[in-house]
Amino acid sequence: MSDLSATNIPALASSAYNQALEVIAAVEPRIAEATKQELVDQRASLKLIASENYASPAVLLTMGSWLSDKYAEGTVGHRFYAGCQNVDTVESLAAEHARELFGAEYAYVQPHSGIDANLVAFWSILAHRVEGPWLEKFGARGVNDLSEADWESLRAELGNQRLLGMSLDAGGHLTHGFRPNISGKMFHQQQYGTDPETGLLDYDAVRAKAKEFKPLVIVAGYSAYPRRVNFAKMREIADEVGATLMVDMAHFAGLVAGKVFTGEEDPVPHAHIVTTTTHKSLRGPRGGMVLATEEYAPSVDRGCPMVLGGPLSHVMAAKAVALAEARQPAFATYAQNVADNAKSLADGFLSRGAKLVTGGTDNHIVLLDVSSFGLTGRQAESALLDSGVVTNRNSVPADPNGAWYTSGVRLGTPALTTRGFGHDEFDRVAELIVDVLTNTSPGTTSAGAPSKASYAIGDGVAEKTKAAAAELLDKHPLYPGLELA
Template identity: 60%
Template structure:
């Protein structure tokens, strides 16, 4: 590769100026670009975009470059169905070593009796846990009573009886609109179809879990599985009380700590708030507060270990050895003292952000937070969650809309925003920055207004922010992010120069892509008018024709983004 970016970098740097992480990154991109330049370009563009927005998505974070590097290797070539030293394929000794190391790191990190690190996602982990519980609690006792050791030894009639029995068990988890996850029994998810689901909800007045009400409901329903955990609940959970309830009704206590695993690992949630201590089975993702790769794992008591390890063939096929390697690295990173400092800072920042939002006159579900997230009610602004989400993204702040308890706007439009601090804390931001972010959110939402549809009715999905407000907020976003650089080891100008140049016509941006760049369809239409007049935010620097399509090149100088390479817009896309 004569045009190697790595070679160019090494030839222009003194030895003491060479950063090994950047060398590894460049070597990777060089190989990718040699085969498929667009993919390398899009990877670099993702870095540019992530550096251009304040990320407040509670389920996202920034993994280390070491974690990312652990995934980019030949481990992806190996099939390893089964579990360590019990594989359906030969030659898995190195995968055995890696998976065993990852499991050992997870056990040491969380104080668990057993760990299973194969699940690809939190949804997969929950499915494995569900079926492991069904297997141990329903299938194995039934097989024992029939004098057989495996379901394959049953007659068709016996198997049908067992299958019906396993498919008629009760799952009791947190209601979706109260902050539960889709996989906790939501009817649109497979979990809501494989169980008889009896959800519990938060208190209508306080928005908090009512443990007495949960216990009373559990005694009435007597579920096989009592599931504790959340996707959008801003308070801590008392897992000791949940275990007491589970024991009283003969249920298995399962905890989903996908969102707050990093707070458990970092010692923020201890004692009664530690799900690993009190639960029979705990599931989690690795990529949220834990700052690992995209994936998941399961922790459990010894009595569930055998059933959990049979995730393949029960639910999963071949694991992803390269991702398990990255999980091992992430678990090791989380065992460092610096991670404990980080985990406490995540909660401190969430509380600081919550206090600042309240001071700005905004309404928060439950009045604050105990963890890494807060729920903002946007109805006082006359907006839906979808409108608020879009308005903030247009101003350089990414987050997601979220249902509130008993939400009249449903799961699509919603009435709230879920705001999280894991990513901004990873950048090094602190309480003072949280105050500033709260002011920016308040300014945008206070200025946003619903747009009118073609029929003249007010849209429930779209909102617009006055240009002067958007420009002002985006300017502050740029200034804030300039002080907290994501992956400072990576030289963005160098990467852009070597990987993001595209010939005219190959960087076409469709209508749906315009808002992140601060260019609206109106801007575009004004530019491609007969006189090619210039709009306030998009300046044509060349023009040409290709058939009936008019192509205009804009400098990529949007309110929230610094000047970058030209973008090419085709009029036919509009």
């Protein structure tokens, strides 16, 4: 499946969806209607949220099964509940596909989300690097042998470790040490940013900060950085200071799977632990996953009960299906198109005088600085939504408007690429966005002061944009052949 517009939904699948909705409607019709309306809304909007995509019918249907009914704490062949033989099959297949797809030594497919995957990774590193040596030093056979005084000492050790991650306004994620997030509370943390002139990662500056701070963990990866990362250099820095390198590739996992990112830009050969979501550019179900070297595998395997409860067996099954899809040659074509289309979108903005963070992109993300339009990110996001363009506001480096109002809008190409959009369509999308923002002005508060939230769109602009968007979308239907009753 290279894109959904090229693959008609089989009549059998269409019938399955309609019958499922009938069953749901018999119990709670409002849920059935909301589900139907979501398809209507997604079909009618230009979805440019970088973290969203469209899963295949096979992936979606896999999640709606009785595998949801089974508890299966533990690991394959070592469950705390009886009767898990089918869950063992599902989890084994998902892990096998993940290892083969990414060339990883070990894969753990139980995490429910990206933050769960990161928490598993963090605690696995702490268990491997701190708890293990600590227990050995004290001669304990296991945690059950510890006295309460020992536990207090161990908790102090585990809770006093250092993490160095990418700052939120430079493009990092909440879970990379942002203070209000659990990651910023469980570690003594510092953050690295980007060059103030170029917006690009400065590896020498990261190295200098790592040597000064001496972290136990260095986190690489991003959620709003529109460039590639040299993970070989990040591993060199980690090795120089004795840190574990953890890479969060949730956003760009599809580009790794599709071999758009190879060599020094592929995190798997260079990191000790790699985390990811299974949706976004990987185009699977909403969930998480951890890849690791054999050295860290025993610690990661303790994700349950260390961090997680019962795995979602129906979602693990859908992960297996999505990963099987990603191993097909068509997915590599899709992944390359995602990157090519991001370049087309960026070029479309630049040719129309818009300002982009780092001046462009070489992944799937375009980060538009909307301050040049006299708007905050919140105003721009809202005006675009009124016009049928779905984006999300995002901080830019040293953002004067903070993380709530922001000065940027983040855009991504995975979803519309799935629908079959190409160079010309993304250039047209850039034109529509620039037109909306050019014709949007900030509002004022009730006291007459400039507002960071209210806005006004020029007469007829939103309607004109929606009509133009509909023309593009009609050429690339979402789930063609799927007609709901």
